[in-house]
Amino acid sequence: MSEIVIYEDGQISLNVSLEDESVWLSQKQMADLFHKNVRTINEHIINIFKEGELEKKAVIRNFRITADDGKRYLTNLYNLDVVISVGYRVKSKEGTKFRIWATKVLKDYLLKGYALNQKILNRQKITELNKTLNLIKNSINQANLIQSKGFIEIISKYAKSWALLQGYDTQSLKEMAQTNINNFILDYNEAKKAIDEFKKELIKKGEASNLFGQEKADELKGNILNIYQTFQGLELLPSVEQKAANLLYYIVKGHPFIDGNKRIGAYLFILFLDKNKILYKNDNELKINDNALASLTILIATSKPESKDIIIKLILNILYDGESDDKI
Template sequence: MVNQIEIYKSLDNKIELNVSLDQGTVWLNRQQISILFDRDIKTIGKHVNNVFEEGELDKKSVVANFATTATDGKTYHVDFYNLDVIISVGYRVKSKQGTQFRQWATQRLNDYLVKGYAINEKRLKEAENKFQELKQAVSLLESIATTKAITGDEAQGLLKVLGDYAFALDVLDQYDHQTLKIVESDNREVFRISYTEAKKAIEGLKIKFGGSQLFGNEKDDSFKGSLETIYQTFDGKELYTTIEEKAAHLLYFVTKNHSFSDGNKRIAAFLFVWFLDRNALLYYLGNKVIDDNALVALTLMIAESKSDDKDMMVKVVVNLINNRKVQS
């Protein structure tokens, strides 16, 4: 069932389409795509099929079957294609209309992402403190959305990985005032992340997200370098001495290095919580220490941050992990 319908109009008002918003993206059927790009349905069908046959997109991930009421009053199930397919077809038919539609859709999805949290306030008010954390996370997302178009798929994918975790955002005001410090911890490392084990974990995550060939596909050796970096030494001593620092740098490097063809942020967030769990730091006094909205916000902040902000971003992550001690 489609969550929302938006009306798209071209700048010259010659095209008007009812665009479906669902699952964090926009959807059009073949007839609508043919109207959008002013091509006949057979031509659109040929380009859509080529997108899948050439392995550009995974059909299972980008096609949905929606119930549609036709002009005869009857309901039919029709295949709809998400924004990734629409953009790919737009490139193939070389239509300027594709750029306009992409810009329009991106803005609608940004609105959908941020405002969607407000729509779900009733469900999220189960605990007032959680609701306050949510407002802070939305504030962060809004600030990021002003600098970059964030797709609904991106946010939805992150939330799928991070569905259960809980920790507070109390130290973010310290981040604003540049007063964060890393406090030494007495946690002992029980798990060292290796390339082989990390790849196995990512393969499991790949299955969870539909088995796309691009998801988790390494573009170069930078992922292996990210793992090696968190254990680097100087004069025989590790540069990052605590588990929290290692975890924070793991999140930072995997997010920023763009080592994979698809899924970089989801993989980074997943490995972060997986690493903490393997080192017995994901729970404190029976409670999970990482909140999904906070980690979504942090991952997006890291992705948009400048290289000069690296040390401060790491301090934010470390302090948010250690915030469980303050709360108890």
């Protein structure tokens, strides 16, 4: 529904429709505005379209207007581009006045709308942050002291990346840059080989049994295929970070192994990032340290399925360093 604003210049008063970043007038209103008859206005509009100055579809809308008889009728209204074009053709001072007024109204309208959108987005981000903090708070109860330290690191980095502490940085509304260049494609056989090597090392240390890494019904293969899914030739998870985040989530939450799901998920997550050359920041510092990774893994394991989107965003925030060159 369009907003109505009133235009007055001492001689005329018009109820002007305001919608889709423009003002809209009927031919009758333009006739009143320019002190011309409707037939003259109609002729100018016909010539505007005939000469290709404006395109009909872009500048005409049907609105329900209340007539003098109190009934509402569908009426063609024309946007500011048409009003200005007609105004130049009739060379009307009244048209110039209206154009100046309309431009100011639109500027105020857009700025007000922008400010409102910023507030809405601000609330959305705060809500999202609160959901994440609640997830982490619930998981802390199941963690030991070292893992709790990892949660604190996650909270700090997540909050900083959204710029929601001590104010709101509008630049954070932009999508987080992510890596589009795949330096490494994980396949099932390579993943199994890596898990076997990992298992051998853990068994040597007495930290795993033969049940570790035993797959249930090719579920790992399905997890790997999921991160490379396409639709109409386009990847559903186009960035390396999205693939890594979902791979970690699928393995930890989906339990494709009889034993060792959390450790294997974290291991393949780190392997995937390293092979794709995004495990480290430009200063060679790890993007995610041991404590944070352990805590993140517990968070995934103890979360509810409906929290998946929040968790994926959390992982993407942790991986985002804002420094890489091959970003979108």
